[in-house]
Each structure stands twice: as structure tokens, then as C-alpha cells.
Amino acid sequence: MQLLWFIPTHGDGxxxxxxxxxxxxxxxxxxxxxxxxxxxxxxxxxxxTGRSCEDAWIVASTLVSLTRQMYFLVAIRPGLVLPxxxxxxxATFDRLSGGRLLxxxxxxxxxxxxxxxxxxxxxxxxxxxxxxxxxxxxxxSSGEKIDFVGDYFNFEGGKLLFPPIQKPYxxxxxxxxxxxxxxxxxxxxxxxxxxxxxxxxxxxxxAAVRRLAQIQxxxxxxxxxxxxxVRETESEAWDAANQLIRYVDEEAIATAQKAYARMDSEGxxxxxxxxRGSREALQISPNLWAGVGLVRGGAGTALVGDPxxxxxxxxxxxSLGIDTFILSGYPHLEEAYRVAELxxxxxxxENIPAVAGQHVLSPFGEIVANQDFxxxxxxxxxxxxxD
Numbered sequence: 378m379q380l381l382w383f384i385p386t387h388g389d390g391x392x393x394x395x396x397x398x399x400x401x402x403x404x405x406x407x408x409x410x411x412x413x414x415x416x417x418x419x420x421x422x423x424x425x426t427g428r429s430c431e432d433a434w435i436v437a438s439t440l441v442s443l444t445r446q447m448y449f450l451v452a453i454r455p456g457l458v459l460p461x462x463x464x465x466x467x468a469t470f471d472r473l474s475g476g477r478l479l480x481x482x483x484x485x486x487x488x489x490x491x492x493x494x495x496x497x498x499x500x501x502x503x504x505x506x507x508x509x510x511x512x513x514x515x516x517x518s519s520g521e522k523i524d525f526v527g528d529y530f531n532f533e534g535g536k537l538l539f540p541p542i543q544k545p546y547x548x549x550x551x552x553x554x555x556x557x558x559x560x561x562x563x564x565x566x567x568x569x570x571x572x573x574x575x576x577x578x579x580x581x582x583x584a585a586v587r588r589l590a591q592i593q594x595x596x597x598x599x600x601x602x603x604x605x606x607v608r609e610t611e612s613e614a615w616d617a618a619n620q621l622i623r624y625v626d627e628e629a630i631a632t633a634q635k636a637y638a639r640m641d642s643e644g645x646x647x648x649x650x651x652x653r654g655s656r657e658a659l660q661i662s663p664n665l666w667a668g669v670g671l672v673r674g675g676a677g678t679a680l681v682g683d684p685x686x687x688x689x690x691x692x693x694x695x696s697l698g699i700d701t702f703i704l705s706g707y708p709h710l711e712e713a714y715r716v717a718e719l720x721x722x723x724x725x726x727e728n729i730p731a732v733a734g735q736h737v738l739s740p741f742g743e744i745v746a747n748q749d750f751x752x753x754x755x756x757x758x759x760x761x762x763x764d
Contacts, residue, residue: 379701380721383405389402395624409615412747417714428490451481455511518545520536564589572677573665574651586599599698602675606706621668643676660681
């Protein structure tokens with residue numbers, strides 16, 4: 378299992394739907410989060426994309442030299458950038474980062490925002506364009522010279538002079554719930570992502586994409602994007618969930634739902650259906666809470682509970698085929714530490730930093746009475762890796 382975190386370039390805070398407890402997106406704050414992700418042993422972090430965010434490529438470029446091992450999951454936007462340009466960007470970042478780039482392919486699901494960026498295509502046309510884009514991007518990134526005439530692109534002698542470190546190219550990640558999006562995923566990508574839907578819905582989605590990939594003679598890995606609210610006790614976790622939306626009023630919910638309604642994203646439609654803009658029955662599956670989606674687009678669900686329970690729910694998703702979790706929590710700096718403390722020891726993680734036997738300058742916890750090291754109160758559970 379691999380865990381990634383999230384770098385909130387569109388804002389952060391203690392509560393949703395309010396400036397109370399809010400934090401400015403500043404370089405020092407983003408640096409703190411990235412270095413926490415790096416030091417704690419997360420595989421990497423997702424950077425969001427869109428006009429509400431700081432540009433993901435610029436942010437990642439400013440943070441890469443301040444980190445040692447984490448990967449940066451950064452979006453390429455078919456239709457907003459050309460395949461050859463995107464291939465050069467990816468190859469440059471991959472080389473200068475020492476091979477620490479992951480590519481998040483984002484076709485986009487908000488026609489209003491896309492029109493503001495100059496893209497005027499229907500939902501299915503955007504995925505047809507994405508199909509052509511990835512055909513070209515993969516070929517160019519692999520070192521091929523390209524001559525191509527399609528419905529959306531016309532290439533004469535396209536090539537990449539300086540290749541990426543990762544071969545044949547940095548891994549492609551992709552999320553899309555519509556039938557045409559799943560076809561694109563099956564044909565091109567390495568990791569298929571879903572938002573945090575109930576396990577049965579996730580299982581159906583994984584099965585559908587696997588079947589399509591088999592037709593293409595390919596296999597994919599699967600990941601899930603979730604928020605997490607983990608506390609030492611179940612009651613503390615649910616109290617924290619309710620506190621997160623304490624300032625969310627009906628006006629804020631109505632404004633957000635109106636924006637979601639204009640989108641043609643199947644994934645967003647599925648997220649919205651989980652709560653239907655109502656505070657009633659926000660627990661949509663055991664320990665899966667849809668309160669975040671009342672006012673946040675995209676990933677709108679959170680796993681809520683004590684460490685053992687949240688770990689158990691994650692292992693349930695793992696049993697379906699999910700091997701990668703992209704998590705987040707509010708505020709993102711503190712919650713990165715909390716998740717590492719409470720969840721990492723309970724999960725079969727691939728890349729937890731080894732600390733046993735190291736010579737450290739300070740103990741894990743404060744020295745007792747200026748002379749004794751603190752005792753370990755928690756013993757790691759026996760865990761079984763899920764195939």
C-alpha cells in the first residue's frame with residue numbers, strides 16, 4: 378500500500394465554507410507541508426489544478442529542491458497544452474527532480490471554466506481529444522518521432538530531444554467515471570483513480586475498467602482519493618467531522634450545489650448524489666462521510682473514525698484492488714502528522730522510513746523527568762498485505 382498526501386494550493390483552514398480559521402496559501406506554508414510529506418514517509422503529494430489553484434507545475438518546481446524523496450503528482454491538461462510541449466515539461470521536471478514526477482491526466486469537467494480557458498468542446502469530444510493527446514504524448518515521451526494527422530492534432534516530425542529519467546515515461550494517473558473516460562484510461566494510463574465512493578460502487582468501477590484494460594491487453598493499478606478524519610477515539614473523530622462544517626450554512630451549500638449542477642463531470646455527479654445537498658444522512662457507508670462534498674468540488678468524502686477503524690476501512694478498499702490512497706485533511710499540515718502517527722503503524726505501507734536502531738538527536742516524545750526515555754504505548758498490529 379502507498380499513501381500520498383495533498384498540497385492545498387486553493388486554500389486551507391480549520392473549517393469549510395468560512396474564512397474563520399483560514400490560512401493563506403503562501404510559499405512558506407506550502408513548503409512546510411511538502412517537507413512534512415517528505416520527512417514523514419508519504420510516497421508523494423497530489424497538487425490540484427484549475428483556475429482556483431496556484432499553478433501546479435510552478436508550485437512543484439519551487440518545492441522539488443526543498444525535498445529529498447517525495448513524488449509530485451502534477452496535472453497535464455489535454456486541450457489546454459499541446460502534447461509535445463507537455464512531454465518536454467514532464468521530461469524536464471523528471472530529470473531535474475531525479476525521477477520524482479507522476480502525471481495526473483485531467484480532462485476537466487466544468488464547461489464554464491474550460492470556456493474561460495478557451496476550450497469549447499463537449500464532454501465526449503474532450504475525451505476523444507484526450508485519447509489523441511495521450512497517444513501522441515506517450516509516443517513522443519518514449520523517444521519516437523511523430524507524424525500524425527487526427528481530429529484534434531496535426532504533427533510533423535514531433536520528437537523529444539532530452540528524455541525523462543523514468544522509462545518509458547513518468548507514470549500516468551487518471552480519474553474519470555464516464556464510459557468514454559474509462560475507455561481512455563484502459564487504453565493509456567498506469568493508475569486509474571476514483572473518488573471516495575462506497576466500496577460497492579468502487580468495486581463495480583474497478584471491475585469495469587479491468588475488463589476494458591484486458592481488451593487492450595493491459596493491466597492497471599488502482600487508487601482512491603479521500604479525505605480522512607482520524608482521532609484516538611471514534612467519538613472524537615465524529616466531533617471533528619461536525620466541527621469541520623460548523624460554519625457551513627444553507628446558502629453556502631446552495632451556492633456550491635448550483636456550481637456542481639452546471640458541470641458535465643460524471644464523477645462530480647456521483648459525488649453529489651451521495652449527499653444530494655443535504656446534511657441528512659451524511660454517513661453514506663460505514664465510517665464514510667460525505668460532509669466535505671457539501672461545499673467542496675471533486676473529492677467530497679472522508680473516512681472518519683479511530684485509527685483501527687479507519688485502517689480497517691482502508692484495507693477493505695485494498696481488498697477490492699486499491700493499492701494507492703491519496704489522503705488529505707484540514708488543516709493539511711497538522712493532519713499530515715496526525716495521519717502518520719495514528720495510521721502508518723496500522724497499515725502495510727511500502728515506504729515507511731525505518732527508525733528502529735537509528736541514532737537520533739532527540740527521542741520520539743519528551744524525556745521523562747530529564748532522564749528516562751518515554752515508553753512505547755502502542756504496538757503495531759499484525760497486518761497482512763492484500764494482493
